[in-house]
Amino acid sequence: MFAAESMVRTLINQGVEVCFTNPGTSEMHMVAALDRVEGMKSVLCLFEGVATGAADGYARMAGKPACTLLHLGPGAGNGLANLHNARRAFAPVVNIVGDHAIDHRPLDAPLTSDVEGVCAPMSRWVGTVKSAKDVSAMALEAVQQSYGPERGVASLVLPADCAWSDKEPQVLDAAQKPALNPVSADTVNQMASALKNAKSPIVYLGTTACLEDGLEAAGRVAEACGARLVMDTFVPRIARGHGRVSPTRLNYFGAMAMEELKECDLMVIVGTKPPVSFFAYPDAVGELTPEGADVQYLGTPSDDVTTALIQLADVMDAPKEATKADRAQAPDVNPDEPLNPGYVGISLMKHMPEDSVICDDATTSGMGVFPWTENGPRHDWLCLTGGSIGSGMPQAVGAALACPDQQVFALCGDGAAAYTLQALWTQARENQNVINVVFANHSYLVLNFELDRVGAGEPGPAAQQMLSLDNPKMDWVKLAEGFGVSACRATTAGEFDDALMAALKAEGPQLIVAEI
Numbered sequence: 001m002f003a004a005e006s007m008v009r010t011l012i013n014q015g016v017e018v019c020f021t022n023p024g025t026s027e028m029h030m031v032a033a034l035d036r037v038e039g040m041k042s043v044l045c046l047f048e049g050v051a052t053g054a055a056d057g058y059a060r061m062a063g064k065p066a067c068t069l070l071h072l073g074p075g076a077g078n079g080l081a082n083l084h085n086a087r088r089a090f091a092p093v094v095n096i097v098g099d100h101a102i103d104h105r106p107l108d109a110p111l112t113s114d115v116e117g118v119c120a121p122m123s124r125w126v127g128t129v130k131s132a133k134d135v136s137a138m139a140l141e142a143v144q145q146s147y148g149p150e151r152g153v154a155s156l157v158l159p160a161d162c163a164w165s166d167k168e169p170q171v172l173d174a175a176q177k178p179a180l181n182p183v184s185a186d187t188v189n190q191m192a193s194a195l196k197n198a199k200s201p202i203v204y205l206g207t208t209a210c211l212e213d214g215l216e217a218a219g220r221v222a223e224a225c226g227a228r229l230v231m232d233t234f235v236p237r238i239a240r241g242h243g244r245v246s247p248t249r250l251n252y253f254g255a256m257a258m259e260e261l262k263e264c265d266l267m268v269i270v271g272t273k274p275p276v277s278f279f280a281y282p283d284a285v286g287e288l289t290p291e292g293a294d295v296q297y298l299g300t301p302s303d304d305v306t307t308a309l310i311q312l313a314d315v316m317d318a319p320k321e322a323t324k325a326d327r328a329q330a331p332d333v334n335p336d337e338p339l340n341p342g343y344v345g346i347s348l349m350k351h352m353p354e355d356s357v358i359c360d361d362a363t364t365s366g367m368g369v370f371p372w373t374e375n376g377p378r379h380d381w382l383c384l385t386g387g388s389i390g391s392g393m394p395q396a397v398g399a400a401l402a403c404p405d406q407q408v409f410a411l412c413g414d415g416a417a418a419y420t421l422q423a424l425w426t427q428a429r430e431n432q433n434v435i436n437v438v439f440a441n442h443s444y445l446v447l448n449f450e451l452d453r454v455g456a457g458e459p460g461p462a463a464q465q466m467l468s469l470d471n472p473k474m475d476w477v478k479l480a481e482g483f484g485v486s487a488c489r490a491t492t493a494g495e496f497d498d499a500l501m502a503a504l505k506a507e508g509p510q511l512i513v514a515e516i
């Protein structure tokens with residue numbers, strides 16, 4: 001047995017079962033190990049941003065890490081944007097990056113770079129294996145670090161000679177995983193009295209508070225004291241659909257968000273931090289909490305806010321069960337209406353199976369779909385936590401692996417989809433249950449709004465060229481087919497509805513181009 005094999009066995013013992021890979025020569029012993037050892041599924045991705053995005057989607061749905069296997073600094077660099085989204089989602093990821101053998105590094109061969117330096121900004125922990133005997137211990141440490149208690153990306157740099165060594169390989173048993181920090185009874189009691197004394201309180205929810213149990217308890221708290229429930233604009237995962245408590249999603253636009261929050265005199269922060277504007281704008285404030293409002297923390301993303309919310313509801317003598325909406329009926333739609341994101345939302349509300357998973361990378365269009373599915377079939381909605389577009393199709397790869405019996409959707413802007421469309425090939429190769437919707441407005445539409453909002457003036461011809469995607473128009477049917485995914489185009493509400501029903505019946509991944 002060489003060390004790479006002992007490392008794979010150690011990872012499996014910690015519950016790491018999937019590896020999203022794009023390997024090279026320095027990772028060949030890991031590749032061989034994945035071949036020899038049963039219990040770790042390896043999934044080839046054609047671009048590292050797909051591998052890291054898939055690991056993010058997997059972690060959000062499985063609640064545990066997958067690992068990646070990337071090729072030195074350049075491979076890790078290609079994966080950074082989606083590692084950033086994972087870090088901002090507090091999603092546990094074990095990011096394994098191969099490096100040159102230790103003796104080879106001083107020779108400064110072409111692929112030599114500062115691998116730790118590349119990984120550091122998007123990781124909560126970076127470790128480099130210094131000797132073959134440490135390989136499994138470091139892998140175990142990386143898994144532990146990914147669980148935090150502040151969960152996130154743990155990057156492990158693995159020199160080739162450490163991986164290929166066959167001296168004293170060690171397989172380590174399952175270790176206790178770090179749990180989220182408990183919230184003290186004092187904090188719970190303090191929040192209860194603050195909420196009772198406030199005139200217009202908001203319970204502000206993020207991360208694990210937006211999973212089903214957290215929302216249920218938050219709903220009970222709200223009923224006990226009349227608080228409003230508001231969630232971060234971009235949460236890692238929110239449980240939605242009929243029979244679930246549904247907080248207000250804070251508006252993306254700072255001015256509108258401030259309008260939504262302005263009456264509040266107390267913000268109880270649950271699993272997140274107080275809201276800030278996504279960007280700075282001339283003459284606009286960054287912090288969105290109303291001046292004079294009291295801000296108190298039930299807990300941060302590192303705390304077990306689900307248990308704390310349940311305790312808070314009990315302390316406040318809340319009703320045993322929160323009031324929830326029944327499944328809503330979709331409105332009648334004229335099938336000849338030109339397609340827009342709202343009609344896509346209505347079709348999803350009508351046809352998506354219960355317990356679907358929606359990976360939202362559809363900047364302006366996603367905002368148009370979101371309200372429609374609120375009381376539709378139950379689903380999990382995964383947001384663009386780090387604002388780094390190109391997450392949707394890769395995340396869907398990971399979500400489909402974590403939840404093979406659930407229908408997964410990737411909602412993508414046409415701009416966003418063009419970053420990581422290689423994910424389609426992996427979806428096809430793995431025959432995944434994914435429906436990709438590409439919103440073809442042939443534009444970086446949101447940037448048109450942003451140009452105006454930052455006060456940069458009217459777009460001239462050069463600016464227009466940078467914001468428009470219509471010359472040439474991407475042919476998403478051909479692109480999808482080129483990667484082995486069946487695709488069709490819809491231009492009206494009726495065509496989309498038919499396309500969605502057909503996609504749901506079909507085997508394997510599908511892509512619908514929503515011409516809007």
Ligand SMILES: Cc1ncc(C[n+]2csc(CCOP(=O)(O)OP(=O)(O)O)c2C)c(N)n1
Pocket residue numbers: 081361362363364365387388389390412413414415416417441443444445446447
């Ligand atoms: C990695 C990364 N690069 C660039 C950006 C800047 N950016 C934000 S939105 C956007 C365009 C989005 O276009 P599209 O996905 O088509 O959505 P639309 O605005 O048309 O709804 C760009 C380039 C970003 N957020 N992330």
Ligand SMILES: [Mg+2]
Pocket residue numbers: 413414415439440441442443444445
């Ligand atoms: Mg677009």
